């Protein structure tokens with residue numbers, strides 16, 4: 001039995017199995033729920049992917065040097081640090097972030113009327129890299145020698161745990177998807193077995209008139225697979241409709257959960273995949289069960 | 295075409311068939327008699343490949359049943375016309391579709407076959423019941439439909455389990471005559487029946503042998519019949 005035969009269907013085979021009762025409804029409901037969850041898991045995975053992407057592009061080519069000394073020493077230290085940076089290979093430019101800009105950076109956290117002068121704020125030097133970047137350890141050592149009050153912050157330090165967290169979250173999401181698929185497989189396998197046990201007499205009659213086991217299995221499998229497909233289509237449409245009501249822009253530094261553009265296309269295979277899982281598992285358990293019944 | 299050699303069947307320790315040997319060859323006409331519970335149905339199911347014996351060998355069309363795959367068993371069954379005693383219909387399908395079921399499962403159902411089925415159903419007096427669901431029919435009506443279905447496939451042999459059990463005398467004779475006609479063309483028939491009158495009626499028409507099943511033993515009944 002190929003997929004093509006299966007889709008073409010066999011009007012006779014479709015009719016020999018009595019109308020599915022509660023089993024059919026449960027398969028529909030179960031796959032709808034699984035598809036609903038799967039769609040959210042996929043949306044979450046897509047969001048995490050974009051999150052990692054934005055961190056990489058935003059942070060990849062920059063680093064910051066902090067000057068922590070105060071008063072007159074600060075200006076001198078800034079000059080020396082700039083000099084060191086200019087002579088470091090792999091650094092394209094270094095620029096002192098003006099107070100005004102620094103105030104803008106801090107405004108979201110401390111409010112508008114921040115008295116910058118009275119605060120022991122470090123001065124920040126923004127470093128743009130070029131080529132393959134610079135050797136952070138060597139620069140760290142050089143700064144420590146020449147400007148003890150300067151600290152290199154190459155972003156890797158706090159980017160690494162974020163990236164690790166993102167990787168773990170992605171892993172958890174993928175595991176959730178795998179669990180959803182496994183649950184779906186279990187539900188449909190159970191449904192196939194229930195349908196076959198409930199229709200023992202149908203199987204006997206079909207065998208009496210010379211039906212092959214594959215033909216009998218197909219009659220049941222087709223029914224359950226179609227149910228699974230319709231259930232999953234309903235579940236994913238509902239989930240997609242809910243996602244569509246979410247804001248398109250993200251908040252609090254997180255990208256939006258609502259998929260954009262191509263990510264919507266990722267949801268299309270959900271019902272197809274559900275149908276495929278249903279087809280494989282019901283066919284396997286149906287054939288195995290028929291084999292156990294002489 | 296069907297050979298049972300020294301076949302033993304037991305259900306839960308109770309031996310139903312013991313060392314039974316039987317060979318069904320082209321042209322044979324066997325009546326299978328015996329008290330209720332003697333194992334007639336069991337013997338027919340063995341012949342249909344629907345169950346396996348505990349001991350002994352069953353051969354269908356020359357092939358040992360024990361070596362046949364489920365597909366091979368299905369193929370063998372397609373060459374037989376089988377009428378069971380009960381539960382042989384899909385209760386949710388109209389009678390006509392049940393009669394055409396052997397062709398549905400073969401995937402070749404055409405207008406010509408439908409016409410043939412129509413004729414045969416009319417002949418056995420079921421013209422008005424084509425659209426009826428099996429559970430709404432009488433036992434005799436179902437038996438006639440089962441025989442019509444078995445014969446529609448032009449089987450190479452016929453296994454019939456009490457096909458006239460619920461029929462009036464006239465209809466019984468009619469179906470018996472049909473089976474005898476088929477047998478004259480060479481089709482072997484194995485028919486389980488309680489109806490001694492029917493066996494006597496067949497005597498002048500066909501060279502039938504009467505097999506008697508009792509206490510697990512299969513014997514050929516004497517001239518007393």
Ligand SMILES: Nc1ncnc2c1ncn2[C@@H]1O[C@H](COP(=O)(O)OP(=O)(O)OP(=O)(O)O)[C@@H](O)[C@H]1O
Pocket residue numbers: 305306310328329330331332333334335336337379
């Ligand atoms: N699947 C089964 N499981 C257990 N016992 C069975 C099974 N099939 C048949 N039997 C037993 O085997 C014996 C023979 O049954 P069978 O149906 O072959 O008798 P029969 O000769 O056809 O009887 P009848 O004339 O009433 O139809 C009976 O005692 C029956 O209870």
Ligand SMILES: [Mg+2]
Pocket residue numbers: 334335336379455
């Ligand atoms: Mg019986």
